[in-house]
Amino acid sequence: MDTRSAGLTANALSLVVFILIARWYAAPWLRTKSRATALTVLLWVNAFRFVALELFSAQQAGLAIPDRLRDEIAYGDVAGAILAVICIFALRRRSRTAIPLIWILAGATFLDLANALLGGIRNQMMGLVHDVPWLILCFYVPLLWVTLMLIVWQLISRRAEGLAS
16 A cells, blocks of 8 residues: 555544544534533634644655645644634633634634645645654544534534523
């Protein structure tokens, strides 16, 4: 198996496993929590997106990623991490801005992940990544996709609920 096939397989398997975890464990647990608690737990996964800054050292170590794609991924993820933490603060304060901010985060996250996916495909990155970027791409990114779907599900299915404890 070549590195591209191994990466695609790991990415797909991670996605399947995270979907199963979400369906069997996370979704039932989230239903038992308040809207604010459920969203906060999901947002914490996004709070660590700054890990994409690792692309700068990976590029220095030889990863052939174009500067533009590196910057789009790294800075988009840092912005997403900051916005996630702002959303968590807004939820903790039960601010009226929390839900609109989370919708903004969800939209921005979708665009950021889709842009990184398309950029990665365009530049054939799956066959080039190794070490930490490989782990991020094959484990953390599928978790972000599944978490994004759970956030949108919570926003839509519980839209009539307030943020009270």
